[in-house]
Amino acid sequence: MLILNHDDPRPLYVQIYAQVRERVLTGKLPAEARLPSARDMAAELGVSRNTVESAYQELLAEGYIHTKARSGYFVSTIGHEVPPAPPQRTAMPSRVPRTRYTFDFHPAGLDPVSFPASVWRKYYLEHLRMDEPLLARYGDPQGDPALRASLRDYLERSRGVACGIEHIVICSGLQHSLDMVAQLLRGRCMALATEDPGYPLPREVFANHGYEVVPTPVGPGGLDLAALEASTCDIAYITPSHQFPLGEVMPIANRLRLIEWARQGRFIIEDDYDSELRYQGKPIPSLQGLRPDGNIIYTGTFSKILSPALRLSYMVLPPSLLAEYHRRFLFHLPGAALPEQRTLAAFMDNGHLERHLRRMRAVYRKKRQALTAALARHFGPKAEVIGQEAGLHVVVRLMGEPRGEAERTKLAEASGIRLLPFSIAHADGRPADEFLLLGFGAMTPEQLDQGVRLLFDISYGPEPRSH
Amino acid sequence: MLILNHDDPRPLYVQIYAQVRERVLTGKLPAEARLPSARDMAAELGVSRNTVESAYQELLAEGYIHTKARSGYFVSTIGHEVPPAPPQRTAMPSRVPRTRYTFDFHPAGLDPVSFPASVWRKYYLEHLRMDEPLLARYGDPQGDPALRASLRDYLERSRGVACGIEHIVICSGLQHSLDMVAQLLRGRCMALATEDPGYPLPREVFANHGYEVVPTPVGPGGLDLAALEASTCDIAYITPSHQFPLGEVMPIANRLRLIEWARQGRFIIEDDYDSELRYQGKPIPSLQGLRPDGNIIYTGTFSKILSPALRLSYMVLPPSLLAEYHRRFLFHLPGAALPEQRTLAAFMDNGHLERHLRRMRAVYRKKRQALTAALARHFGPKAEVIGQEAGLHVVVRLMGEPRGEAERTKLAEASGIRLLPFSIAHADGRPADEFLLLGFGAMTPEQLDQGVRLLFDISYGPEPRSH
Numbered sequence: 001m002l003i004l005n006h007d008d009p010r011p012l013y014v015q016i017y018a019q020v021r022e023r024v025l026t027g028k029l030p031a032e033a034r035l036p037s038a039r040d041m042a043a044e045l046g047v048s049r050n051t052v053e054s055a056y057q058e059l060l061a062e063g064y065i066h067t068k069a070r071s072g073y074f075v076s077t078i079g080h081e082v083p084p085a086p087p088q089r090t091a092m093p094s095r096v097p098r099t100r101y102t103f104d105f106h107p108a109g110l111d112p113v114s115f116p117a118s119v120w121r122k123y124y125l126e127h128l129r130m131d132e133p134l135l136a137r138y139g140d141p142q143g144d145p146a147l148r149a150s151l152r153d154y155l156e157r158s159r160g161v162a163c164g165i166e167h168i169v170i171c172s173g174l175q176h177s178l179d180m181v182a183q184l185l186r187g188r189c190m191a192l193a194t195e196d197p198g199y200p201l202p203r204e205v206f207a208n209h210g211y212e213v214v215p216t217p218v219g220p221g222g223l224d225l226a227a228l229e230a231s232t233c234d235i236a237y238i239t240p241s242h243q244f245p246l247g248e249v250m251p252i253a254n255r256l257r258l259i260e261w262a263r264q265g266r267f268i269i270e271d272d273y274d275s276e277l278r279y280q281g282k283p284i285p286s287l288q289g290l291r292p293d294g295n296i297i298y299t300g301t302f303s304k305i306l307s308p309a310l311r312l313s314y315m316v317l318p319p320s321l322l323a324e325y326h327r328r329f330l331f332h333l334p335g336a337a338l339p340e341q342r343t344l345a346a347f348m349d350n351g352h353l354e355r356h357l358r359r360m361r362a363v364y365r366k367k368r369q370a371l372t373a374a375l376a377r378h379f380g381p382k383a384e385v386i387g388q389e390a391g392l393h394v395v396v397r398l399m400g401e402p403r404g405e406a407e408r409t410k411l412a413e414a415s416g417i418r419l420l421p422f423s424i425a426h427a428d429g430r431p432a433d434e435f436l437l438l439g440f441g442a443m444t445p446e447q448l449d450q451g452v453r454l455l456f457d458i459s460y461g462p463e464p465r466s467h
Numbered sequence: 468m469l470i471l472n473h474d475d476p477r478p479l480y481v482q483i484y485a486q487v488r489e490r491v492l493t494g495k496l497p498a499e500a501r502l503p504s505a506r507d508m509a510a511e512l513g514v515s516r517n518t519v520e521s522a523y524q525e526l527l528a529e530g531y532i533h534t535k536a537r538s539g540y541f542v543s544t545i546g547h548e549v550p551p552a553p554p555q556r557t558a559m560p561s562r563v564p565r566t567r568y569t570f571d572f573h574p575a576g577l578d579p580v581s582f583p584a585s586v587w588r589k590y591y592l593e594h595l596r597m598d599e600p601l602l603a604r605y606g607d608p609q610g611d612p613a614l615r616a617s618l619r620d621y622l623e624r625s626r627g628v629a630c631g632i633e634h635i636v637i638c639s640g641l642q643h644s645l646d647m648v649a650q651l652l653r654g655r656c657m658a659l660a661t662e663d664p665g666y667p668l669p670r671e672v673f674a675n676h677g678y679e680v681v682p683t684p685v686g687p688g689g690l691d692l693a694a695l696e697a698s699t700c701d702i703a704y705i706t707p708s709h710q711f712p713l714g715e716v717m718p719i720a721n722r723l724r725l726i727e728w729a730r731q732g733r734f735i736i737e738d739d740y741d742s743e744l745r746y747q748g749k750p751i752p753s754l755q756g757l758r759p760d761g762n763i764i765y766t767g768t769f770s771k772i773l774s775p776a777l778r779l780s781y782m783v784l785p786p787s788l789l790a791e792y793h794r795r796f797l798f799h800l801p802g803a804a805l806p807e808q809r810t811l812a813a814f815m816d817n818g819h820l821e822r823h824l825r826r827m828r829a830v831y832r833k834k835r836q837a838l839t840a841a842l843a844r845h846f847g848p849k850a851e852v853i854g855q856e857a858g859l860h861v862v863v864r865l866m867g868e869p870r871g872e873a874e875r876t877k878l879a880e881a882s883g884i885r886l887l888p889f890s891i892a893h894a895d896g897r898p899a900d901e902f903l904l905l906g907f908g909a910m911t912p913e914q915l916d917q918g919v920r921l922l923f924d925i926s927y928g929p930e931p932r933s934h
């Protein structure tokens with residue numbers, strides 16, 4: 001018979017429900033067995049009839065029992081027995097190692113205290129207060145119109161991107177944009193050329209979507225256009241303002257040649273991920289602006305210039321894809337959180353983005369100088385810095401006979417140094433013994449110096465000294 | 468010659484850069500033409516030599532010009548001429564109509580003043596204050612571990628879902644989860660069965676990913692399992708707690724039969740989108756809990772029970788897919804904003820979610836009663852309410868000879884009524900003249916009564932009276 005536990009926090013009717021359910025599932029109460037009437041069971045258990053009725057109603061709703069007219073409750077035929085499965089509680093380590101690093105050379109690391117929190121908070125709270133129904137809405141699936149309008153003007157002003165607000169789609173990160181592009185181009189395109197060495201995420205997204213991915217070499221002007229033109233690729237993913245990771249700027253001749261290549265139904269994905277962070281001269285104008293009516297999908301993000309935690313990014317679709325976008329994403333909903341979108345729009349409209357960028361350029365220029373000085377100081381002629389005075393990372397070519405990449409990575413981890421191996425940029429993952437990929441955004445000049453000194457020991461010295 | 472405009476807000480070096488650039492692009496300055504030395508141009512324009520040098524450095528960086536040793540600057544061969552393209556400024560209407568509706572019967576409409584803003588704000592600000600580096604980080608790609616831990620306990624307690632935190636992936640909405648599932652199952656599965664009538668988003672996502680989509684009829688117990696078993700489908704998308712839109716609960720016998728179907732390498736996507744909003748009895752336990760080690764992908768969201776604007780949702784992957792998930796999403800980044808994730812974890816840990824849910828059940832129960840009372844009052848025997856006492860919508864079967872769906876939708880729009888046609892749930896989009904799909908979440912009882920009265924006129928009456 002059922003046993004009720006009055007110390008159990010669960011209501012009595014839930015206990016009755018659970019015990020009957022278990023007996024039905026395990027076959028202890030066979031199909032068509034008749035249950036006691038609610039009155040009888042209530043009397044037997046010493047509870048109210050309503051309590052039993054509530055339990056019976058649940059069991060009825062879920063199909064464990066059924067009624068026969070005026071005859072009472074009967075167990076239903078459920079077809080299979082179900083042994084109770086124990087809940088799994090083992091907590092496996094998540095992918096991000098929980099180690100707190102003393103030195104963080106991750107190429108996407110930002111200055112940890114630079115987020116304009118008080119200004120952000122001010123606009124965020126304003127929106128929460130002023131527009132209470134804001135949180136009850138989904139918002140425009142393409143992204144908040146106010147944000148898209150601010151972004152349109154900003155992109156024209158600072159990146160030379162020419163578009164209407166109807167071409168802008170607010171996203172929650174590059175992978176969201178690329179997911180949409182992969183869906184958008186299905187049936188039209190089949191093979192994506194990626195820069196090799198290059199950013200690994202596009203390879204992963206398009207491979208996941210069933211596209212052929214063709215890693216294509218990178219030369220002094222960025223993507224090797226002869227190799228591209230000789231291939232069967234119909235999409236090219238490029239980082240022309242600041243090639244990741246080697247830093248090349250794609251010169252105008254190559255840009256025009258690439259635009260010409262894209263004319264016959266091919267597409268360019270221009271990933272302008274950190275172009276505002278340029279410390280010598282002004283940011284390189286976008287490729288998109290050279291042919292706004294061409295087949296160029298332009299993507300940008302706030303993850304490098306503002307915050308990666310907010311998941312705010314965008315893409316500008318070419319006119320040729322706009323109708324297809326609306327067709328293929330008719331029932332889709334926004335990707336990015338609406339309060340964040342509105343806050344960002346206000347932040348931009350009041351000039352804070354450009355103020356923040358000016359400040360961050362100064363901060364990151366100083367950090368880059370500290371890194372290159374530390375490299376000169378500790379590596380001397382053994383390290384050659386590759387890349388532009390831009391972005392949040394440099395690549396270092398190691399001369400002589402450094403330790404291999406795998407060993408360096410292990411020693412770094414053991415020394416509390418977060419060091420991403422350059423080989424993540426290789427499509428085939430082959431080790432890059434001669435290259436270091438060093439982010440400088442997350443550390444102070446002092447930390448950079450100490451970290452670089454340890455890196456020298458890791459690369460060339462005996463076992464690193466403890467710190 | 469170049470003409471500088473001292474009233475132009477752009478710096479002089481930018482003007483020089485822009486004008487030389489334009490001449491190179493349009494061919495006015497042909498390839499290999501020699502530019503004046505910086506000193507000569509500076510003298511001619513009446514600016515400093517540094518100003519001209521800055522412009523030349525930009526042009527050099529972008530490949531418009533090149534230097535020959537000690538000979539000066541020469542125009543580079545760019546290969547194509549580029550006529551300047553005018554910026555597009557026409558603002559086309561975005562997909563969400565800007566009309567403010569007087570009556571909002573959208574099935575996903577929430578009570579506009581119910582969001583627990585002050586509590587949310589409190590935890591949000593706490594996190595901004597306490598953890599300044601929070602905004603400089605991406606966070607765990609699988610979702611914040613604190614949130615996943617809170618969610619794990621909540622899901623076990625309230626939904627009978629059995630899993631470890633390693634099985635939970637925080638997402639930014641159902642479409643994000645389904646995008647990932649579609650990528651995860653590529654190569655393994657090819658055809659998705661969807662409920663018909665049913666929620667349109669899964670059809671769209673999987674079709675975009677190149678899967679075959681097989682709309683499958685819905686009967687009294689939800690998805691028609693005989694039809695499913697007779698098909699070649701290897702994935703089934705279901706809403707077993709509260710079928711959208713008809714409201715059926717899938718009984719236990721069907722659940723077990725479906726789990727048996729999924730054993731041979733097939734998968735079930737259980738979308739538990741509004742199960743906590745049940746006004747009679749307690750929420751139906753998840754299908755996942757019947758076989759946590761089976762091939763069931765469980766998805767849930769905070770869009771109905773908390774806020775659709777925050778873009779917070781989750782999925783629980785079965786153990787059989789965990790390794791593949793890590794393999795296919797190695798370089799992926801989080802979908803949901805990190806401050807929101809942390810705030811939600813604190814909100815849940817302090818009991819606010821369950822408090823909020825209790826409050827909202829009372830609110831929505833009352834609204835549903837107001838709706839059904841209004842239907843009885845204004846439609847009488849012409850309207851039969853279909854569906855459970857659950858969720859945020861009902862379906863009404865219209866008796867007699869109502870106006871056709873297309874006409875009703877048009878009249879509703881003209882009367883300031885937001886009315887989603889039931890036919891969005893039909894895979895083939897065929898009109899559903901006999902059904903109304905009515906959300907009740909967004910209106911007060913008074914508005915529901917007035918709105919329903921107008922709906923009667925729209926469905927049966929002469930032209931609706933103006934209101």
